[in-house]
Amino acid sequence: MASSGQTSPRGRTGRSRQTSPATTTAPPIKPPGVKDVAALAGVSVGSVSNVINRRGSVRDDVRARVERAIAQLGYVPNPTAQALRRGVSPLVGVAVFDLTNPFFMEAAAGMEQRLRDNGCVMSLASTHADPDDEATLLRALAGQAVRGILLTPADTRLDVAHELVDRGIPIVLFDCPDTPDDMSSVSIDDRAGAALAIEHLLDLGHRRILFLNGPSSVRQARQRLLGVQDAISGWRADPDDPIDLDVAEVADFTAQAGRDYMRAALDADGSGPGSLPDGFPTAIFCANDLIAFGVVGHLRERAVEIPRQISVVGFDDISIAADMSVPLTTVCQPMRELGVEAVDLLLRATDPDAPVEHRTFNPHLVVRDSSAPPAP
Amino acid sequence: MASSGQTSPRGRTGRSRQTSPATTTAPPIKPPGVKDVAALAGVSVGSVSNVINRRGSVRDDVRARVERAIAQLGYVPNPTAQALRRGVSPLVGVAVFDLTNPFFMEAAAGMEQRLRDNGCVMSLASTHADPDDEATLLRALAGQAVRGILLTPADTRLDVAHELVDRGIPIVLFDCPDTPDDMSSVSIDDRAGAALAIEHLLDLGHRRILFLNGPSSVRQARQRLLGVQDAISGWRADPDDPIDLDVAEVADFTAQAGRDYMRAALDADGSGPGSLPDGFPTAIFCANDLIAFGVVGHLRERAVEIPRQISVVGFDDISIAADMSVPLTTVCQPMRELGVEAVDLLLRATDPDAPVEHRTFNPHLVVRDSSAPPAP
DNA sequence: CTGAAAGCGCTTACAG
DNA sequence: CTGAAAGCGCTTACAG
Numbered sequence: 001m002a003s004s005g006q007t008s009p010r011g012r013t014g015r016s017r018q019t020s021p022a023t024t025t026a027p028p029i030k031p032p033g034v035k036d037v038a039a040l041a042g043v044s045v046g047s048v049s050n051v052i053n054r055r056g057s058v059r060d061d062v063r064a065r066v067e068r069a070i071a072q073l074g075y076v077p078n079p080t081a082q083a084l085r086r087g088v089s090p091l092v093g094v095a096v097f098d099l100t101n102p103f104f105m106e107a108a109a110g111m112e113q114r115l116r117d118n119g120c121v122m123s124l125a126s127t128h129a130d131p132d133d134e135a136t137l138l139r140a141l142a143g144q145a146v147r148g149i150l151l152t153p154a155d156t157r158l159d160v161a162h163e164l165v166d167r168g169i170p171i172v173l174f175d176c177p178d179t180p181d182d183m184s185s186v187s188i189d190d191r192a193g194a195a196l197a198i199e200h201l202l203d204l205g206h207r208r209i210l211f212l213n214g215p216s217s218v219r220q221a222r223q224r225l226l227g228v229q230d231a232i233s234g235w236r237a238d239p240d241d242p243i244d245l246d247v248a249e250v251a252d253f254t255a256q257a258g259r260d261y262m263r264a265a266l267d268a269d270g271s272g273p274g275s276l277p278d279g280f281p282t283a284i285f286c287a288n289d290l291i292a293f294g295v296v297g298h299l300r301e302r303a304v305e306i307p308r309q310i311s312v313v314g315f316d317d318i319s320i321a322a323d324m325s326v327p328l329t330t331v332c333q334p335m336r337e338l339g340v341e342a343v344d345l346l347l348r349a350t351d352p353d354a355p356v357e358h359r360t361f362n363p364h365l366v367v368r369d370s371s372a373p374p375a376p
Numbered sequence: 377m378a379s380s381g382q383t384s385p386r387g388r389t390g391r392s393r394q395t396s397p398a399t400t401t402a403p404p405i406k407p408p409g410v411k412d413v414a415a416l417a418g419v420s421v422g423s424v425s426n427v428i429n430r431r432g433s434v435r436d437d438v439r440a441r442v443e444r445a446i447a448q449l450g451y452v453p454n455p456t457a458q459a460l461r462r463g464v465s466p467l468v469g470v471a472v473f474d475l476t477n478p479f480f481m482e483a484a485a486g487m488e489q490r491l492r493d494n495g496c497v498m499s500l501a502s503t504h505a506d507p508d509d510e511a512t513l514l515r516a517l518a519g520q521a522v523r524g525i526l527l528t529p530a531d532t533r534l535d536v537a538h539e540l541v542d543r544g545i546p547i548v549l550f551d552c553p554d555t556p557d558d559m560s561s562v563s564i565d566d567r568a569g570a571a572l573a574i575e576h577l578l579d580l581g582h583r584r585i586l587f588l589n590g591p592s593s594v595r596q597a598r599q600r601l602l603g604v605q606d607a608i609s610g611w612r613a614d615p616d617d618p619i620d621l622d623v624a625e626v627a628d629f630t631a632q633a634g635r636d637y638m639r640a641a642l643d644a645d646g647s648g649p650g651s652l653p654d655g656f657p658t659a660i661f662c663a664n665d666l667i668a669f670g671v672v673g674h675l676r677e678r679a680v681e682i683p684r685q686i687s688v689v690g691f692d693d694i695s696i697a698a699d700m701s702v703p704l705t706t707v708c709q710p711m712r713e714l715g716v717e718a719v720d721l722l723l724r725a726t727d728p729d730a731p732v733e734h735r736t737f738n739p740h741l742v743v744r745d746s747s748a749p750p751a752p
Numbered sequence: 753c754t755g756a757a758a759g760c761g762c763t764t765a766c767a768g
Numbered sequence: 769c770t771g772a773a774a775g776c777g778c779t780t781a782c783a784g
Contacts, residue, residue: 081761325701
């Protein structure tokens, strides 16, 4: 692990602490407060506050003096004090399953921007899709007196969430379809999305299909399974052309899980390189793009051609889906929009009289190269 | 975009707001405060505070009464008031380039955990590697009275950052090698890492190498270029075996950028499927894994075999690197550790007398399948 | 060891 | 329209 000998001469120096010579002002001790501004402007602190909060029109000359003083002192209101006095905080908690899943991160990028536009600051954390972690995190957030919380719930019962809502902390459920009556929610129709994927494969002529689902402990997985079943039972049943659906479940929504599953399945069947066992599914629908990513990776490693020998469809349309070695056909979720909408609902929910709303976006299918009719 | 007809009957109902019937307590109006606890326990507010803050040993029976009252009321201290009184906030700002880049997100996951362990809350935001956005964000964070900031700087001059440090807000630079004297920093040795990658290719026998760099406006790109040059000039110069280095720069560190570059390069050369133009590099070193991802994707699309026809090496070792269709050889950065270390330095920097420290981790090379000797 | 009091920095009725 | 005063919820010297 040693560095190359070509490393530049900078090293572990710089133990001393120096104040940057660029500074003009003296001791970095204490920032100016309202009363410093008031003193400099020759008015009362009340007037300073009035100028800042644009209240009952302040006389022009007073406002000018105050503004000059503010500029001169570089005064900036202490948000902690404002929060205490006003009884609200700018902090909004966002709790998702996994910070390294592109789905959540693309949504978070949308949330962050919208939140910032509204003067809020996002506090992002992960629950690892674990109910206990979720409970702990939620309580911690409540302890921070957040203005509200955006939550992708792992806990089906939502005990702690209800508790916080009752305590007056608004919560909007993110990426959560079947929702209780006291929280707004934003999601896509997972069930319809999964149905779309299966119908696509059915349309192409596939009759032996594997649905590689995530853990059924998460609601999205259960919804998507329902959608898969919807599509199949909705298909015109033809006794001469039966559909053979296989459902498997992997431990989490990761590439690793998809890869491991495929390896195990194919090793067990003992098929050689470039070939699939007899009777193997002609198409695989994966519960998210990351799983599909692992599946495709392993298939290519075995020299199986996609989509000639087998079709693969994902779910989410994360940005790398289009850049995969074989561009992935997938169910697209508008992640940023979901994030933005969730923030809007949360901000609105700050008013206790605001109605609870459930926004369900419709997913759509993006057909790329990883799906085709089955080999004859 | 209409949903499948198989959609479940749940719809956009639920406009009414109901209090969950599970609740036992009445109006969710106002949480209990110290004085409520004091009244119930029959002591002064000071004693309540003493119990909470484990100060000058409180008498046992008093402590017991107070604790009972706290439990009974479900009292939890108001963190805003605590922050105001104590003069510190639990909020720590984290400003990175891009929330959707796995490198930053894996680091952020490490930061989040460490921060939470220390009672802090992470506020995550992105600068888009843009100096103006960075300045705006930094000021916003300062306005939130954060306890400190973890920053991946886009602005070489670090004006605003210095300003905040002078104002007393500690900043630790993340993923930033050449650092000023008033801020601690955490990074890997980018230069050495890049040298490692090139030496690997040179060792394999490659003599026509392309370095596909990110925008030279970002420091990491400049450092990695230096490392590339280090490795080449450090190689035993053999006039009969010259090294031909090409350097190209793409607009950002994304798969899309890598893909676009390759497409343009190969289209211009008009090479057919499965072949590379004469004199084309036999190896490509990409400035990060995402770029490599796009490069590999496009190459496979053209039926070019990796590593038989061309080797590809990345930088970062993000988790999907190992799961790519051809597992990527790459320079590994310990992202979570970097994140954790950055937090530790920041927390320490809260003490103004703490020394400025620069921690440089050594990268190492992970050799997978995407690199091999050049075709004879 | 405990209680009464001051004060963190700001905002908001309330008199003038 | 402006100023003096009270108070957001908590913590911390300081007397008792």
